[in-house]
Every structure is written in C-alpha cells, then in structure tokens.
Amino acid sequence: MSEPSQGYDSVFSTLEDILKKYSADSIEIRLEINESTQIQTLDNHIKQQDHITDMGGNIRVFNQGAVGFVHFDGWNNLEQHIQSALLFAKLSRQLGETAQLASAPSIKVRHRVLIKEDPRSVPAATKSQVLMEYADIAHRESPGVRAVMGRYFDRYRHLWFINNHGTQVEQEKLDLGGSIIVTARDGNGVAQRAVSFGSSDDYGVVRHLADEVRDAAKTAVDLLSATEVDGGEYTVVIDPHLAGVFAHEAFGHLSEADGQIGDSGILQVMQLGRRFGPSNLHIYDTGKDAGSRGYLPIDDEGVEAQDVDLIKDGILVGRLHSQETAAALGDRPTGNARALHYRFPPIVRMRNTVIAPGDTPLENMFQGIKRGIYAKGTHGGQTNGELFTFLAGEAYLIEDGHVTKPLRNAVLTGNVFSTLANISAIGSDFTRFESGGGCGKAGQMPLPVSHHAPSLRIEHCLVGGRKS
Amino acid sequence: MTSLFDEPSTPSNMTWNQDDNGEAVGISLKTWTFAWQTGESPRLQYGEQYVRQVRLIHEGKLGSAISRSASWADMKAQAFEASALGPASQVRFRGSPRPLTSPPSDDPPRVETLLEWVGEVRQALSFLPSTARVQASVRFSRQLAERATPPSAVNYVARQFWSAALSARNVQGTDFVELSRSSLGESCPPHTQITNDIQTRWQWSQKTVSIPDGRYPIVFLPPVVMSLMVPVLSRLTGPNLIARNSPWEDAMNQSVTSMLLTITSDPTLAGGPRSGPEDDEGNPASIQPLIENGILRSFVLDELSADELGYSSPKMGYRPDINQLPQGAPASMVITPGDHSLIQMLNMVPRCLILGNWIGGRSTNPVRGDIAGNASELYYVEHGEVLGRVKNTVVSVNAFSALQDQLMAIGREQQWVPPSMLQSAPAYLPPILFDSVAVAGKGQ
Numbered sequence: 001m002s003e004p005s006q007g008y009d010s011v012f013s014t015l016e017d018i019l020k021k022y023s024a025d026s027i028e029i030r031l032e033i034n035e036s037t038q039i040q041t042l043d044n045h046i047k048q049q050d051h052i053t054d055m056g057g058n059i060r061v062f063n064q065g066a067v068g069f070v071h072f073d074g075w076n077n078l079e080q081h082i083q084s085a086l087l088f089a090k091l092s093r094q095l096g097e098t099a100q101l102a103s104a105p106s107i108k109v110r111h112r113v114l115i116k117e118d119p120r121s122v123p124a125a126t127k128s129q130v131l132m133e134y135a136d137i138a139h140r141e142s143p144g145v146r147a148v149m150g151r152y153f154d155r156y157r158h159l160w161f162i163n164n165h166g167t168q169v170e171q172e173k174l175d176l177g178g179s180i181i182v183t184a185r186d187g188n189g190v191a192q193r194a195v196s197f198g199s200s201d202d203y204g205v206v207r208h209l210a211d212e213v214r215d216a217a218k219t220a221v222d223l224l225s226a227t228e229v230d231g232g233e234y235t236v237v238i239d240p241h242l243a244g245v246f247a248h249e250a251f252g253h254l255s256e257a258d259g260q261i262g263d264s265g266i267l268q269v270m271q272l273g274r275r276f277g278p279s280n281l282h283i284y285d286t287g288k289d290a291g292s293r294g295y296l297p298i299d300d301e302g303v304e305a306q307d308v309d310l311i312k313d314g315i316l317v318g319r320l321h322s323q324e325t326a327a328a329l330g331d332r333p334t335g336n337a338r339a340l341h342y343r344f345p346p347i348v349r350m351r352n353t354v355i356a357p358g359d360t361p362l363e364n365m366f367q368g369i370k371r372g373i374y375a376k377g378t379h380g381g382q383t384n385g386e387l388f389t390f391l392a393g394e395a396y397l398i399e400d401g402h403v404t405k406p407l408r409n410a411v412l413t414g415n416v417f418s419t420l421a422n423i424s425a426i427g428s429d430f431t432r433f434e435s436g437g438g439c440g441k442a443g444q445m446p447l448p449v450s451h452h453a454p455s456l457r458i459e460h461c462l463v464g465g466r467k468s
Numbered sequence: 469m470t471s472l473f474d475e476p477s478t479p480s481n482m483t484w485n486q487d488d489n490g491e492a493v494g495i496s497l498k499t500w501t502f503a504w505q506t507g508e509s510p511r512l513q514y515g516e517q518y519v520r521q522v523r524l525i526h527e528g529k530l531g532s533a534i535s536r537s538a539s540w541a542d543m544k545a546q547a548f549e550a551s552a553l554g555p556a557s558q559v560r561f562r563g564s565p566r567p568l569t570s571p572p573s574d575d576p577p578r579v580e581t582l583l584e585w586v587g588e589v590r591q592a593l594s595f596l597p598s599t600a601r602v603q604a605s606v607r608f609s610r611q612l613a614e615r616a617t618p619p620s621a622v623n624y625v626a627r628q629f630w631s632a633a634l635s636a637r638n639v640q641g642t643d644f645v646e647l648s649r650s651s652l653g654e655s656c657p658p659h660t661q662i663t664n665d666i667q668t669r670w671q672w673s674q675k676t677v678s679i680p681d682g683r684y685p686i687v688f689l690p691p692v693v694m695s696l697m698v699p700v701l702s703r704l705t706g707p708n709l710i711a712r713n714s715p716w717e718d719a720m721n722q723s724v725t726s727m728l729l730t731i732t733s734d735p736t737l738a739g740g741p742r743s744g745p746e747d748d749e750g751n752p753a754s755i756q757p758l759i760e761n762g763i764l765r766s767f768v769l770d771e772l773s774a775d776e777l778g779y780s781s782p783k784m785g786y787r788p789d790i791n792q793l794p795q796g797a798p799a800s801m802v803i804t805p806g807d808h809s810l811i812q813m814l815n816m817v818p819r820c821l822i823l824g825n826w827i828g829g830r831s832t833n834p835v836r837g838d839i840a841g842n843a844s845e846l847y848y849v850e851h852g853e854v855l856g857r858v859k860n861t862v863v864s865v866n867a868f869s870a871l872q873d874q875l876m877a878i879g880r881e882q883q884w885v886p887p888s889m890l891q892s893a894p895a896y897l898p899p900i901l902f903d904s905v906a907v908a909g910k911g912q
Binding site: 042043045046047048049050051052053054055056062065066067068069070071072073074084088089091092093094095097098099124125128146147149183185189190191192228231232258261262263264265266268269324328343345379380381382383384385386387388389390391408409411413414415417418440443445462463464 | 534
C-alpha cells in the first residue's frame with residue numbers, strides 16, 4: 001500500500017478542478033483506499049482468513065438546509081455523483097425543514113500515522129499462529145476448556161477529504177484488534193470468558209497476552225459452578241474496564257448532540273451547568289490520545305480534534321458535535337463527526353471517552369459494603385439515553401467488605417442520571433484499556449473507540465437476575 | 469484521476485482451469501434512503517456498491533478473497549494463496565440447477581414514494597406533543613448477485629425489498645418515552661401499519677404505575693421475541709456446533725422446546741430481504757422446519773459447515789452483508805402464529821405485563837441463554853386493560869427455559885423484525901405470552 005501522497009499527487013488538484021464547476025452551500029468529496037485482514041481460528045484450526053481491499057468514496061452536499069449524499073465503489077464518474085447529490089438535496093427540501101453547518105477553520109493537512117509495529121508487514125500465517133498458540137495455552141490451563149475461538153482484524157485506511165471551503169485533508173488511519181474467547185463446558189452448562197485487545201499504532205499488543213488467556217481459562221471454568229446472581233438493588237464496585245464502558249454507554253451517547261437537537265425535553269435535561277455527579281467526577285472525550293483506538297486527530301468533516309470536557313467537577317459542561325449539530329445548538333464543532341467507511345455519512349460519535357482518576361485505592365472501595373457486587377470486564381452495553389445496561393464479564397459477591405464468591409449472569413442496569421449521582425467513590429487505579437470491539441450507532445458498527453477509566457463505586461445499582 | 473479504478477467486470481470474466489473447484493460472485497447493491505429527524509436536515513441518500521468474492525478449494529483446503537477493486541485474476545491468485553492456511557473442506561461448488569441466465573431489470577424506484585412516505589408519517593403523528601422528537605426513514609434496496617462456477621456456468625440472483633422505520637421520543641424531566649416500529653415489504657410498507665401501532669402504545673404509556681418485584685406473566689412483543697431467537701440460533705448454527713459448544717448437538721429429533729413452538733426458515737415470504745428461489749450458495753431454497761412442535765428438525769448450516777460436521781446440507785447459506793462470505797443463517801426466521809389475538813392473550817390471566825422493548829436485552833452467553841434487560845417499554849395489564857407504563861424495572865429470563873417451560877400462548881399477529889447490528893437474520897414473529905418471568909425494580 002502506498003504511503004500518503006505516493007502515486008496520488010494529482011488527487012487534490014483534480015478534485016479542486018471538479019469542485020470549481022459546482023455551487024452549493026457545502027460540497028464535500030471523500031475518497032478512500034482501504035486494506036484489511038480478518039482472521040478467525042478455532043483451537044488449532046484456521047476457520048477464516050480474508051484480505052480485503054476497498055476503493056471508493058462519497059459526496060455530501062448541504063444546500064439551502066437540505067442534504068444529498070451519494071456513496072460509490074471505485075473512483076469513477078465523480079461529477080455524475082456530485083450532480084446526483086445536488087439533485088437529492090434539492091428533492092429533500094420538499095420536506096420543508098432546514099438546518100445549517102457551523103463553520104470550521106479551513107485546513108490543509110497531510111497526516112501520517114506513526115506506526116510502532118506495522119501489522120501489514122506481519123504475514124497472515126504469523127497472525128493466525130499467534131491466535132492458535134493462545135488456544136493451546138488455554139487448553140493446557142484446564143481440561144474444562146472446551147473450545148477457544150480467536151478473532152483478529154487490522155484495517156488500514158488512506159483518505160482524501162476536500163470541501164468547497166478550502167479544506168484538504170489527506171490522512172492515514174490504522175486500527176487493529178481482536179479477542180480470544182475461551183469456552184468451558186460441563187454438565188452444568190457453558191461459560192465463556194474473553195481476552196480482548198486493540199491499538200491504532202502497534203501490532204505488538206497482540207503479543208504478551210498469555211497471562212490474560214490463562215486467567216480467562218481459569219475464570220471460565222470457575223463460572224461453570226458460579227451461583228446465579230439474585231436480582232435486586234446493590235452497591236457495586238466496577239473495574240476500570242467496565243467503568244470505561246459505563247462512561248461510554250451511560251453518559252457518552254447522551255452527550256452526542258445529534259441525539260439532543262430537535263428534542264426540547266432532553267435539551268432541558270442536558271442543560272449545561274447542571275450537576276450530574278460528585279464533585280470529583282471528570283469525564284472527557286479526546287481524539288488526541290495516540291495509540292488508542294479512539295485516536296482521531298482530524299474528523300471526517302475535516303475538523304481538527306478538540307478535547308471536550310463533558311462533566312467537570314461533577315457539572316455538565318460540554319457536548320460532542322458535528323458541524324451540523326454545532327450550528328443547531330450554537331456551539332463550535334468538536335471534531336466528533338465520524339464515518340465507519342465511505343459508505344456512510346459522518347455522524348456524531350465518541351472517540352476516547354475518559355473518566356479521570358480519583359483518589360480512592362481499590363482496596364478501600366469495598367469498605368462498608370455489607371452485601372454488594374464486584375463486576376469486572378464486560379460483554380458490552382447499551383443505552384437509550386435514560387436507561388443503560390451492562391453485561392458484566394465477571395462478577396463476584398461482596399460480603400462484609402470482602403470479595404467472596406463468583407456469580408453468573410450479572411447484568412447492571414439503571415437510570416443514567418440517578419446512577420451518575422450515586423457514584424460514591426472514584427478509584428486511583430486509572431487504566432488505559434483498549435478492547436477489540438467497537439461502538440454501534442445508526443448501522444455504523446464497529447467503530448473504533450476507547451474508554452480509559454479508574455474503578456468506580458456506585459450505590460443503589462439495579463442488577464438483573466432470575467432469582468428475584 | 470477518474471480512471472484510477474478499472475471498470476467493474478463481471479465474474480463471467482473469470483478464467484477457470486479444467487480441474488478448478490470454486491465460485492466467483494459479483495454482488496451489486498443499490499440503496500435509496502430518505503431520512504428525517506426533528507431538528508435535522510432531511511436527507512436523501514443513494515449508494516451503490518460492487519463487491520467481488522472468490523472461494524475455491526485447492527488440495528482439499530478452502531481459500532477465499534473479497535475485494536471491491538481487485539481484478540478477478542488477482543482475486544483467484546489471492547484465494548489460492550489463502551487456501552494454504554485454510555480449513556479442510558470437501559465441498560464441491562456447483563452451478564445453480566435452475567439458473568436465471570440474464571440479469572433482471574434494474575429500474576430505480578420512484579423517488580417520490582420515499583419523500584411522500586415521510587411526509588405522510590409526519591402528518592399521521594399529529595397526536596404527539598410538540599416536544600416529541602421523531603425519526604423516520606424509508607429505504608429501497610436492490611441486490612443482484614452474478615455467480616460463476618467452473619467451467620462456464622453463470623446465473624443471477626436478484627432480491628429487492630423496502631424497509632421503513634419510525635421512532636418517537638418524548639422526554640419530560642428524566643422520564644423518557646421512546647417508541648419505535650419498523651417493517652419490511654415488497655412494496656413500500658403502508659405508514660398506517662406503523663403509525664397506528666405507535667399511537668396505541670403512546671396511549672398506553674401516558675400513565676405510570678408501580679408494581680412489586682416478583683414473577684409475572686409477560687407478553688413479549690415481536691422485537692423482544694427476537695431477543696430469545698438469538699440464543700436459539702446460536703445453538704443451531706455451525707460455529708457453536710463445530711466448536712462443540714451447543715447443548716443441542718445431539719438433540720436432533722428430540723424435544724427442545726414447548727410443543728407449541730414451531731420455527732421455520734422461510735425463503736418464500738414476500739418482502740423478506742433474503743426471499744428468493746435460491747440461497748447465496750446457488751442451492752434451491754425451500755421452507756425448512758428448524759423446530760417443529762418443539763422437536764428439533766434441522767440445524768442452520770451453510771455448505772462448508774455441513775461438510776465439516778458430516779451432515780447433509782440444509783441449504784441455508786446466506787451472506788449477513790455483501791462484504792461477508794455466506795454463513796449458516798435462516799432465510800427469514802419465522803415462528804408459526806397461534807390462534808390468539810393480543811387482546812385474547814391479555815385476558816388469559818388476571819394480571820400480566822407487556823414487554824415492548826428492553827435495553828441490553830441480549831445474552832451474556834448466547835449458548836446459555838440468560839438475558840436480563842432494562843425494560844424501556846413495559847406495561848401493566850389487569851383483566852385485559854392496560855393500566856400504565858412500568859419504569860425502572862429489569863426483566864430477567866433464560867431463553868431456553870422460557871421457550872420450554874414458560875410458554876403459555878402464541879399470538880396470531882406476526883410482524884417483521886428487520887435484521888440489525890446485533891441480529892443477523894430477518895424475522896417474522898408473533899407476540900408470545902410467557903408465564904412466571906422474573907421482574908425486579910426500584911419502584912417509584
């Protein structure tokens with residue numbers, strides 16, 4: 001694959017010439033060349049190994065308050081696509097409702113990703129072999145391990161973005177990740193634990209997972225005999241991994257401004273200046289954290305990344321924006337407009353959502369809890385703005401301040417607003433966790449995101465379970 | 469600059485050798501979408517994609533390649549190379565026994581239909597308060613796959629369908645009422661089908677009631693029934709069977725659910741995204757019982773999985789997405805309807821709940837089937853009358869226990885549940901009444 005600009009020197013000059021022929025409030029052209037590898041293994045077998053290349057782009061037109069969007073494979077017929085997008089914007093206006101774009105400084109940038117170890121230089125056979133070696137490690141850890149599935153992907157994107165306001169961005173993006181899923185099975189049923197990994201600049205994260213895989217194998221077997229959690233209200237302590245997902249699911253999505261505009265009720269709830277948590281709660285979103293999967297120095301509207309404080313000192317202070325949502329709410333764009341692929345228009349998405357560390361050592365988080373739950377890791381989460389649900393990867397009963405026995409099927413749920421207010425301790429164990437999953441929204445999944453956090457203690461958390 | 473990409477060539481351009489065992493598939497997908505949300509610009513979108521896939525078996529091993537840009541010759545070479553590390557397989561790729569040998573019409577839909585649908589929906593929602601935010605979208609999709617197999621067989625599979633989705637949200641303080649409904653059809657789904665349903669549930673949601681924790685009969689509406697089908701599929705499909713994770717691996721022709729339940733894969737339903745005479749591997753498609761009156765009748769397998777497991781292929785190989793190779797999946801997952809209307813089901817018990825949606829209603833371990841979701845749309849019913857909406861409540865269930873021991877009645881009104889980010893199969897499902905479902909809440 002070419003380095004930025006190599007062999008593509010004429011891209012911007014050609015696109016500039018095309019743009020000069022057309023007039024609209026905003027016309028954007030995005031072109032991409034993508035290269036990806038996907039591998040799936042089962043124990044010591046390769047189940048799937050694909051190397052995929054994409055080349056295509058899209059045109060987005062904002063004109064007189066309406067939008068036309070066209071995406072295409074290949075780089076042919078760009079002028080025809082622009083004409084279609086202009087026509088679609090004109091037709092869309094029939095609905096009568098209009099919106100605007102907030103202005104952003106024009107930039108001309110060529111951005112290279114600085115790669116520590118490039119996955120494209122690692123043979124597919126080596127990548128597969130690493131996954132199968134982890135399967136062997138898990139099987140050797142316990143005979144109760146029935147199967148080990150390995151999943152690995154890497155995606156390299158080379159993008160060119162230009163608009164008729166003078167912005168030209170050529171950039172590279174790298175994303176890689178995956179998981180090792182250990183399944184244990186006995187007469188009691190089936191239990192799974194996963195080790196997940198991800199990076200935006202280093203294939204090396206795939207190595208050195210052996211200890212985690214051994215721990216996953218042991219935990220999966222332990223879970224077979226775990227007691228099902230009793231549903232009800234608990235004080236819970238959640239580890240940094242789960243706390244990060246909490247920040248993303250329970251609060252981050254609520255901060256995405258496209259979920260707020262046109263909704264007077266939620267704008268009232270999310271009024272800046274309102275208290276949302278304890279005075280030491282600080283949640284922010286950043287695209288500047290190199291190496292994290294949420295690294296995004298320039299977004300897919302050509303806007304440079306801003307660090308966005310969402311909650312500072314427990315007070316709601318910010319929102320995440322695209323140019324359209326920023327205009328609607330009178331704010332500045334924040335660099336959060338993201339598109340999974342050229343098939344999609346950019347929408348407001350998180351990048352790396354962070355809970356800043358507190359000052360409570362982990363061992364002190366359990367003090368005074370008569371009967372609670374310690375939840376570690378996650379199988380994912382979901383929110384609708386008001387409510388959230390997290391599927392804990394592991395859960396343990398806390399009795400009289402001590403972690404005692406494993407529990408099965410712990411699902412933490414609650415009301416976003418009351419749960420943030422119920423955070424009673426923020427740990428000092430800040431952890432940069434990078435998973436191999438991704439965020440889903442409006443059909444765009446999995447988008448690479450990160451969440452870095454310390455452990456949290458939350459009072460009155462609702463936990464689901466059949467033994468009510 | 470405009471010629472950086474070679475014009476798409478069709479898979480019939482693939483050069484096969486006499487002893488090649490493979491397939492080359494070129495898939496084009498065109499979509500027209502109109503979307504509108506309160507406060508945002510209306511947006512009309514068009515997209516066209518063209519994906520090439522090659523699968524072949526070389527020296528007993530499978531290799532594959534997927535690209536939107538590479539030449540067929542390059543892809544064949546890439547698939548050969550990948551086969552060195554690929555899984556063992558004895559599959560023989562064959563041409564369709566009843567090929568469609570010329571491509572069907574490629575006329576675009578009437579774009580005004582999309583615009584009119586959204587306009588009519590806006591008018592029909594006048595019962596909502598001005599504070600409500602509405603999202604509406606309608607889409608027409610057309611997919612054409614051209615499949616070539618050695619030495620020179622070529623055939624086409626064409627599918628097209630409409631989809632429509634509507635959601636309405638009203639926020640008062642920290643109380644969210646969010647109602648959504650979607651549908652599929654071979655023509656644009658009538659908006660009344662969707663807006664009438666939203667109106668009914670809007671009326672149900674206007675009062676809130678508190679209920680004590682406990683176990684209740686609950687009517688799961690079709691989107692929630694789909695949450696239970698995901699674990700069922702996980703036990704029926706190839707990956708878990710091959711990994712020997714499925715507790716149903718030795719249960720063929722044995723009872724696995726209530727005898728009230730019959731689940732089929734149906735490729736004949738009009739409007740289904742995968743409906744058509746063939747699956748995505750060139751096999752004739754037919755209605756296949758998966759579970760018949762509670763008895764396990766078929767696994768859901770593509771050719772490769774069936775070969776690896778040593779079973780005869782049930783011919784259910786479908787692509788979840790045009791970027792992916794065929795996998796074992798139902799055409800449309802259908803639960804045979806029962807005799808009961810929703811009103812009749814609500815009157816079967818003195819008190820019950822209706823679960824319309826839940827947040828996180830998916831299993832931590834699909835093969836095991838435990839699900840606990842935060843009920844975002846839950847109504848309390850006494851003597852058939854909906855008394856109001858229940859908040860701050862978790863509904864917990866094990867999918868397999870529910871379908872085996874707690875299933876009381878199956879409704880007669882089926883509804884499309886389109887595929888989504890977390891659900892790969894389209895489904896056509898009725899509401900189901902389950903007994904004794906665990907409910908835990910904070911109260912009000």
